[in-house]
Amino acid sequence: MLGTTITLAFRAIMRHKLRSFLTTLGIIIGVAAVVTMTTLGNGATAAVREQIASLGANILQLRPGQGFGRGGGGPRPPSFKPEDVTAIANQLTGVRAVAPMAQSSGTAIYEGNNWSTTVNGTSASYFEAQQWPLAGGRLFMPEEEQAGKPVCIIGNTLKNNLFRQVDPLGKRFRIRGVSCQVIGVLGSRGQGGFGQDQDDVVVMPIKFVQRRFTGDRDIGQIMVAVDDAYDTQTVQASLEDLMRERRKIKPGDADNFNVFDTKQISDTLTGTTTILTQIVGAVAAISLLVGGIGIMNIMLVSVTERTREIGIRLAIGAVAREVLLQFLVEAVVLSCLGGLIGLVIALFASLAIAPLMQVPFIFDLKINMLAFMFSAAIGVVFGYFPARRAASLNPIDALRHE
Amino acid sequence: MGDDPIIRLRGISKTYGTGATAFQALKGVDLDIARGDFVAVMGPSGSGKSTAMNILGCLDVPTSGEYLFHGHHVETLDRDQRALLRRRYLGFVFQGFNLLSRTTALENVELPLLYRGEDRRARYQRGMAALDKVGLKPWWDHTPAELSGGQQQRVAIARAIVTSPDVLLADEPTGNLDTERSFEIMELLTDLNRTGITVLMVTHEPDMAAYARTIVHFRDGLVERIENTGRAGV
Numbered sequence: 001m002l003g004t005t006i007t008l009a010f011r012a013i014m015r016h017k018l019r020s021f022l023t024t025l026g027i028i029i030g031v032a033a034v035v036t037m038t039t040l041g042n043g044a045t046a047a048v049r050e051q052i053a054s055l056g057a058n059i060l061q062l063r064p065g066q067g068f069g070r071g072g073g074g075p076r077p078p079s080f081k082p083e084d085v086t087a088i089a090n091q092l093t094g095v096r097a098v099a100p101m102a103q104s105s106g107t108a109i110y111e112g113n114n115w116s117t118t119v120n121g122t123s124a125s126y127f128e129a130q131q132w133p134l135a136g137g138r139l140f141m142p143e144e145e146q147a148g149k150p151v152c153i154i155g156n157t158l159k160n161n162l163f164r165q166v167d168p169l170g171k172r173f174r175i176r177g178v179s180c181q182v183i184g185v186l187g188s189r190g191q192g193g194f195g196q197d198q199d200d201v202v203v204m205p206i207k208f209v210q211r212r213f214t215g216d217r218d219i220g221q222i223m224v225a226v227d228d229a230y231d232t233q234t235v236q237a238s239l240e241d242l243m244r245e246r247r248k249i250k251p252g253d254a255d256n257f258n259v260f261d262t263k264q265i266s267d268t269l270t271g272t273t274t275i276l277t278q279i280v281g282a283v284a285a286i287s288l289l290v291g292g293i294g295i296m297n298i299m300l301v302s303v304t305e306r307t308r309e310i311g312i313r314l315a316i317g318a319v320a321r322e323v324l325l326q327f328l329v330e331a332v333v334l335s336c337l338g339g340l341i342g343l344v345i346a347l348f349a350s351l352a353i354a355p356l357m358q359v360p361f362i363f364d365l366k367i368n369m370l371a372f373m374f375s376a377a378i379g380v381v382f383g384y385f386p387a388r389r390a391a392s393l394n395p396i397d398a399l400r401h402e
Numbered sequence: 403m404g405d406d407p408i409i410r411l412r413g414i415s416k417t418y419g420t421g422a423t424a425f426q427a428l429k430g431v432d433l434d435i436a437r438g439d440f441v442a443v444m445g446p447s448g449s450g451k452s453t454a455m456n457i458l459g460c461l462d463v464p465t466s467g468e469y470l471f472h473g474h475h476v477e478t479l480d481r482d483q484r485a486l487l488r489r490r491y492l493g494f495v496f497q498g499f500n501l502l503s504r505t506t507a508l509e510n511v512e513l514p515l516l517y518r519g520e521d522r523r524a525r526y527q528r529g530m531a532a533l534d535k536v537g538l539k540p541w542w543d544h545t546p547a548e549l550s551g552g553q554q555q556r557v558a559i560a561r562a563i564v565t566s567p568d569v570l571l572a573d574e575p576t577g578n579l580d581t582e583r584s585f586e587i588m589e590l591l592t593d594l595n596r597t598g599i600t601v602l603m604v605t606h607e608p609d610m611a612a613y614a615r616t617i618v619h620f621r622d623g624l625v626e627r628i629e630n631t632g633r634a635g636v
Contacts, residue, residue: 004516015504312500315461316514316561317489319482395461399500 002329005322009329013337023298024338026291027378031342031371032349033284038367039350041277043359045270050360051190052266058232059129060239061260062088062222077256079218084246088222092238094230099126101221102206104213108162110173115161118201119175121209122223127153127186129225137169137184140205148207153184155199178212180204232261288371291338292378299331299386310390311398324391331383332376339375343368406473407434408568408600409458414467414477415623416453427453429623430467435602435616437568440595440633442611443604445620452573454620455604459492459571460484472568489517493562493599497574499554501546507533507557508542514565532564533557536590552583556590563594570594572603576610588613 013020064077082100089098102121107114120126124139137153144151159168168182180202189198210217226235236259243257303310313323347363354361416428428450435441445451456462457469460476461484469477476487488494493514501510511529520528533539536556546554555575562570572591576584584607592613595601603614611617617629 004519008516011505011509308500309502312502313513313517314485315459315488315494315496315500316517317485317487317492318517319485321482322517396456399496 002325005325005329006333008326009333012326012330013333019298019302020334020337023295023302024334024341026294027288027335027338027375028291028342028345030284030288030291031339031375032345033287034281034374035343035346035367035371036349036353037280037284038277039346039362039364040353040357040359041273041280042362042364042367043350043354044357045273045277046362047359048273049266049270052262052269058226058228059262060224060226060232060236061262062224062239062243062257063220063260064257066254066256066258078247079216079220080222080257081217081219084243085219085222087242087246088224088239091242092224092235094227094235096225096227097125097129097223098225099123099129099223100206100219101126101223102209102214102218103220104209106176106213108158108173108175108202110162110171113162113164115158117155117158119209119213120201120203121206121213122203123206126203126223129223131225132189133187135185135187137182139184145205145207148205148211150178150180150208150212151183151205152180153186153203154182155186155201155203156188157197157200158202159185175202176213180208232263236261285374288374288378291375292335292382295331295335295379296382296385299327299383300389303327303386303390306390307393307398307401310393311395311401314393314395315399320391323393324387327387327390328380328383331387332379335375335379335383336372339372342375343372346371406437408437408472409433409435410468410470410473411454411458412468412470414454414457414464414469416450416457416462417465427623428457428464431623431625433618433625435600438595438598438600439616440592440601440614441603441616441618442614443602443618443620444606444608444611445626446606449620450623451604451620455571455573455602458602459494460488489514489565491568493565493567493570495555495558495562495570495572495575497577499546499551499558499578501554501557501561503547504545506543506545507538507549507560510546510557511560511564514561518565528564529560532560535563535594536560550583551579552586555579555583555587559587559590559594563599567599569600569602572601574604574606576605576607581609584610 062080064079066077080100085098085100089095099122104119104121105117106119107116123145127134127139134153135156139153140151154162154168162168162173163171168185170182172179172181186199186203206219224235224239226232239259240255244255247256249255310323351361411431411433414428414431415426418425418427431450431454443451443455453462457464460479464477467477468475471487471491476484479487502513508526508529511532512525515525515528530539530542533542536559538553538556538560541549541553546557549557570591575591576587579587588610591601591603601614603610605611612631613633615631615633617631619626619629
């Protein structure tokens, strides 16, 4: 009986192509929207993950204080000392590179151009930790680091805005009243995980920054790059033990430093984009629901319009169940067709939009299956009411219907 | 079953509505229809002939009374059982042809076979045979819009007989046709009747009723008189 009914449903759909198309339009748009949004959202998540990976994978950031952004009252927790950096480098296993960090900022001036930028005081290990190659020039010499010489390595954005067409290597520019010589230019890295421009930076020996800018010997942050062969969490644990020991924190007392894993930032950010994807997907799912109501609407109109047809079918011996099934199958076939067309449109739309959004195209079979199943379910749910109405018609009245 | 009538109505009444607005369309009809008969049902509007046809065609149920079809009580059957009975034993022809639009003649004729679960081959063969009987075989792939009124009614008749029903019910089959087409349709019904199908036809045209062997006159919800035209039977 089902085979017969499906035959009948297909015949009815093919007989009214335009009506069938309009009926499914809502589902087509709904499915296409849901799948496109989710696909692009997944692409965005992957893109964020990739960008954070470019920040430097497996990097632990050691900062004073108890946590990220938790300032407030109490004495300021002590900063780190150069000896801490040496200790970490010498005593911990699984460490690829350790770099002290002292951050400041200032306006760089060169022949009438000026550009406000970030100043990073660190050592040559910083570039190793970040796996950040130079585009030109050289790194700091150990003696330059020791003496805190006024030499610097500049990022691409600073180079473009301060030096324009001039080759900056060997040139001197002024920043916060001191002059420094450009010895290297960093390769371009683009936007960081937080949307900041990573190339808008000038890197100098930490001693120079301490002496001329921050005015103390504090190391605000230590960057620890973990060797790929070692587990980040294990290294993090031994780093914490080492620092507790060095800072003489009694057992049971809280740390006055914190270790931040870039992987945590990555997880947080991808979590955010995942939630955004879900929200956008949910909004699109509402359009799918509206599409379902569209199907119900047209099917109800169709039942009224086809009252005589239903009367004929009933008179020649169709039982109510068969008429119900026919209308139900019609609705399901229509919504499934709509779902399929929507999936194809979503595929092409995602392929077209993903490059524009600079996100990778990631085909997610699960989402496609889910959207299709959902459209089929919509056919059943919204097709049932009109179908029941058709089946409950009285054949005599239905035949008389004009 | 021998000479038992194929249809026997006893005390059939039908009341529409309830209370003060109740209207009694049939007031206790007794009627026997013999197997192979050609019966014309006549009567003025409101005489109850349409109600009687609906009950005879198992499209409606009587309020009270007995309806025996092949000796079986059918007044107690539920909706689906009546549908199955129509599917198996009855064929319908309507005044307005009632073909499915945008559907070929053959597909229209095959429709009852679909509900019977016949396979594609059997549907095609029997559908074409039925179209052949009504002289429309060459027109099998035409839709109703491409056929004349007379041809449409022939398709409708082909659809009614494709299942080889025992009884063919025709409700004013010539009501929408000109005289010449009407006579052609009546000839066709007469031919079908000769093959053994019992024909029940509602009409208000005496010319058409004259083709029948038995004419049942309805008036005020009762059978007024039964007339024998003396036409040769099977």
